[in-house]
Amino acid sequence: xxxxxxxxxxxxxxxxxxGIVYYPRYFEYCDACxxxxxxxxxxxxxxxxxxxxxxxxxxxxxRARFLLPSQFGDVLKVESSIAEWGRGSFSVHHRxxxxxxxxxxxxxxxxxxxxxxxxxxxxxxxxxxxxxxxTFRITVAANTRKR
Amino acid sequence: xxxxxxxxxxxxxxxxxxGIVYYPRYFEYCDACxxxxxxxxxxxxxxxxxxxxxxxxxxxxxRARFLLPSQFGDVLKVESSIAEWGRGSFSVHHRxxxxxxxxxxxxxxxxxxxxxxxxxxxxxxxxxxxxxxxTFRITVAANTRKR
Amino acid sequence: xxxxxxxxxxxxxxxxxxGIVYYPRYFEYCDACxxxxxxxxxxxxxxxxxxxxxxxxxxxxxRARFLLPSQFGDVLKVESSIAEWGRGSFSVHHRxxxxxxxxxxxxxxxxxxxxxxxxxxxxxxxxxxxxxxxTFRITVAANTRKR
Amino acid sequence: xxxxxxxxxxxxxxxxxxGIVYYPRYFEYCDACxxxxxxxxxxxxxxxxxxxxxxxxxxxxxRARFLLPSQFGDVLKVESSIAEWGRGSFSVHHRxxxxxxxxxxxxxxxxxxxxxxxxxxxxxxxxxxxxxxxTFRITVAANTRKR
Numbered sequence: 001x002x003x004x005x006x007x008x009x010x011x012x013x014x015x016x017x018x019g020i021v022y023y024p025r026y027f028e029y030c031d032a033c034x035x036x037x038x039x040x041x042x043x044x045x046x047x048x049x050x051x052x053x054x055x056x057x058x059x060x061x062x063r064a065r066f067l068l069p070s071q072f073g074d075v076l077k078v079e080s081s082i083a084e085w086g087r088g089s090f091s092v093h094h095r096x097x098x099x100x101x102x103x104x105x106x107x108x109x110x111x112x113x114x115x116x117x118x119x120x121x122x123x124x125x126x127x128x129x130x131x132x133x134x135t136f137r138i139t140v141a142a143n144t145r146k147r
Numbered sequence: 148x149x150x151x152x153x154x155x156x157x158x159x160x161x162x163x164x165x166g167i168v169y170y171p172r173y174f175e176y177c178d179a180c181x182x183x184x185x186x187x188x189x190x191x192x193x194x195x196x197x198x199x200x201x202x203x204x205x206x207x208x209x210r211a212r213f214l215l216p217s218q219f220g221d222v223l224k225v226e227s228s229i230a231e232w233g234r235g236s237f238s239v240h241h242r243x244x245x246x247x248x249x250x251x252x253x254x255x256x257x258x259x260x261x262x263x264x265x266x267x268x269x270x271x272x273x274x275x276x277x278x279x280x281x282t283f284r285i286t287v288a289a290n291t292r293k294r
Numbered sequence: 295x296x297x298x299x300x301x302x303x304x305x306x307x308x309x310x311x312x313g314i315v316y317y318p319r320y321f322e323y324c325d326a327c328x329x330x331x332x333x334x335x336x337x338x339x340x341x342x343x344x345x346x347x348x349x350x351x352x353x354x355x356x357r358a359r360f361l362l363p364s365q366f367g368d369v370l371k372v373e374s375s376i377a378e379w380g381r382g383s384f385s386v387h388h389r390x391x392x393x394x395x396x397x398x399x400x401x402x403x404x405x406x407x408x409x410x411x412x413x414x415x416x417x418x419x420x421x422x423x424x425x426x427x428x429t430f431r432i433t434v435a436a437n438t439r440k441r
Numbered sequence: 442x443x444x445x446x447x448x449x450x451x452x453x454x455x456x457x458x459x460g461i462v463y464y465p466r467y468f469e470y471c472d473a474c475x476x477x478x479x480x481x482x483x484x485x486x487x488x489x490x491x492x493x494x495x496x497x498x499x500x501x502x503x504r505a506r507f508l509l510p511s512q513f514g515d516v517l518k519v520e521s522s523i524a525e526w527g528r529g530s531f532s533v534h535h536r537x538x539x540x541x542x543x544x545x546x547x548x549x550x551x552x553x554x555x556x557x558x559x560x561x562x563x564x565x566x567x568x569x570x571x572x573x574x575x576t577f578r579i580t581v582a583a584n585t586r587k588r
Contacts, residue, residue: 011473012310012486013318017366018203019268019311024178027171032452045453046413046514056165058216064209069268072311073487119340121166121216158326159339163453164460164513171454179305192306193367193560219458220340266487312497313562318468325465350459356505363499363562415460415510 002136003081004037008096010074020069027062030094030106033080037092041139043132052132054114055123060089061109068103076103085133088112088125149283150228151184155243157221167216174209177241177253180227184239188286190279199279201261202270207236208256215250223250232280235259235272296430297375298331302390304368314363321356324388324400327374331386335433337426346426348408349417354383355403362397370397379427382406382419443577444522445478449537451515461510468503471535471547474521478533482580484573493573495555496564501530502550509544517544526574529553529566 008029016022034057035045049056070076076096083093089111096104113123155176163169181204182192196203217223223243230240236258243251260270302323310316328351329339343350364370370390377387383405390398407417449470457463475498476486490497511517517537524534530552537545554564 011469012476013316013469013472015311016306017309017311017313018205020203020205022178022307023206023209024171024174024307027174028452028454031169031171031454035453044514056167058165058167059170059211059213061213062170062209062211064206066206066208069205069270071268073485074267120221121218123216158322159329159457160322160325160463160465162458164456164458166458169454175305175307178307182306191367220338312499314497314499316472317500317503318465318472321465321468325463350461352459352461352510353464353505353507355507356464356503358500358503360500360502363564365562368561414515415512417510 001081002037002041002139003079004033004040006033006036006078006080008032008076008078010070010072010076012072015072020071023066026064026066026096026104026106029076029078029096030080030092030108033078033094034092034108034110037080037082041135043135052112052129054112054126057090057110057112058123059108060111062106064104064106066104068098068101070098070103074098082136083107085128088127090128148228149184149188149286150226151180151187153180153183153225153227155180155223155225157217157219157223159219162219167218170213173211173213173243173251173253176223176225176243177227177239177255180225180241181239181255181257184227184229188282190282199259199276201259201273204237204257204259205270206255207258209253211251211253213251215245215248217245217250221245229283230254232275235274237275295375296331296335296433297373298327298334300327300330300372300374302326302370302372304364304366304370306366309366314365317360320358320360320390320398320400323370323372323390324374324386324402327372327388328386328402328404331374331376335429337429346406346423348406348420351384351404351406352417353402354405356400358398358400360398362392362395364392364397368392376430377401379422382421384422442522443478443482443580444520445474445481447474447477447519447521449474449517449519451511451513451517453513456513461512464507467505467507467537467545467547470517470519470537471521471533471549474519474535475533475549475551478521478523482576484576493553493570495553495567498531498551498553499564500549501552503547505545505547507545509539509542511539511544515539523577524548526569529568531569 014021014025079095081093083091092108094106111125112128114126116122116124161168161172226242228240230238239255241253258272259275261273263269263271308315308319373389375387377385386402388400405419406422408420410416410418455462455466520536522534524532533549535547552566553569555567557563557565
């Protein structure tokens with residue numbers, strides 16, 4: 001299973017008057033980490049959309065746990081991986097570590113969609129190509145060998 | 148049960164290159180709606196923090212479902228209410244409606260905390276005063292009578 | 295000259311650990327107010343883009359002055375108007391008032407652009423149709439008469 | 442003159458439905474780069490606030506020019522430096538380069554402030570200690586020697 005690791009520095013503007021990370025920012029961090037995970041698998045988002053003719057991989061569900069508050073200057077180490085592949089959907093699991101402890105955990109369920117209407121925008125899920133799923137397996141193998 | 152209703156207009160800057168609301172924005176909407184719910188109960192956040200000597204009501208968990216994409220110019224009607232009161236925590240339930248349909252649903256589990264350390268910031272949960280819980284019941288009663 | 299007025303409530307998540315509005319949020323407020331000004335002139339952004347075949351009205355310059363800090367719960371009354379029309383560009387002037395005092399002032403110089411390339415995205419300015427400029431004058435006249 | 446260099450990757454969530462960076466994000470980038478500049482001078486913001494007993498270094502003015510649009514995946518190299526020291530204020534100059542070209546330029550005028558009131562928050566400017574200004578000179582000297 002391919003795991004992508006990314007360091008995120010908590011910025012001043014990410015924090016609220018209580019001095020801690022304003023919680024929607026954690027979801028911004030994770031959205032960026034999902035994109036980084038795909039890029040690490042050789043599928044940067046622009047290529048992903050173009051190559052597979054999809055409109056995106058929007059969220060249908062998310063679950064999050066926040067265990068430790070973080071503040072300006074903290075460095076979060078985020079580990080991201082695909083937790084599950086479905087036919088037309090998949091789950092991305094993000095673990096945000098701070099100084100070796102789990103600070104937060106976010107699980108995103110996303111759908112592989114094509115656009116069916118423009119005004120208003122409507123999507124429908126499509127089947128995720130097997131080769132996309134394979135890419136995550138092959139990359140991890142290569143990754144493992146490398147070390 | 149006190150329900151607060153708030154209209155949120157989706158702004159251009161809330162949307163991503165796919166033309167739909169960038170999902171962390173939904174959590175920003177809901178955080179604002181939680182504050183509005185408390186204000187509706189007579190407890191605007193600055194008063195809440197000062198009167199009860201707490202550091203805040205940070206999140207410990209969230210669960211969200213996204214059913215319909217929204218885009219620039221859409222108006223979301225958000226209904227917010229306390230779904231459950233615990234000893235030192237509570238859950239806020241937000242339903243985001245668009246043109247009469249449920250577009251998203253977010254549940255925030257929050258904790259009533261006092262600050263126990265500054266660098267790094269640490270919190271511990273405290274007991275939610277009964278009068279706070281009552282406020283939400285009394286206000287709803289008043290609200291119901293009014294109609 | 296058409297002036298659009300909009301009230302903006304400073305949210306908790308708009309503020310930084312110092313307790314005041316994180317300054318990039320003022321630009322978010324003003325971007326939304328520019329869109330509201332066009333909508334007030336009968337040209338909501340989606341219609342504007344579609345009807346005139348433009349890619350947008352991106353910024354080329356901005357100037358801002360911040361006179362008074364604002365904090366959670368403050369209500370800013372923003373007055374927005376076109377300060378100047380050029381051939382292919384225009385300036386929007388925003389005055390953010392708090393309790394009758396000028397809290398901030400932002401001037402955005404924007405360009406009327408068409409897209410000339412996709413990867414990377416490139417724009418070139420186009421001539422702003424006279425009818426667009428007129429719309430802002432006619433609307434203000436109607437507005438003045440109404441009062 | 443101490444110059445801090447920082448790479449910023451444009452994220453998906455930084456971009457608007459037009460596919461380019463939503464312009465308030467540039468100010469977020471620059472606020473983070475100002476903090477990084479101070480940190481590079483040996484004055485990370487928490488230390489700065491504590492050591493000199495100030496409430497912050499909020500903006501009083503900004504000027505920006507946007508020359509090239511940026512999009513998801515672009516890497517901006519930001520060069521930040523103090524353009525001018527005043528008695529109680531200073532200017533930070535940020536140059537955002539993309540592939541060797543100037544993409545944007547932002548100048549922030551900030552004030553060295555102490556808090557004089559809490560509700561509402563009020564600040565007054567204080568005199569910037571000479572040693573702070575020196576730090577930026579000494580650091581650059583050390584920096585130059587190092588290379």
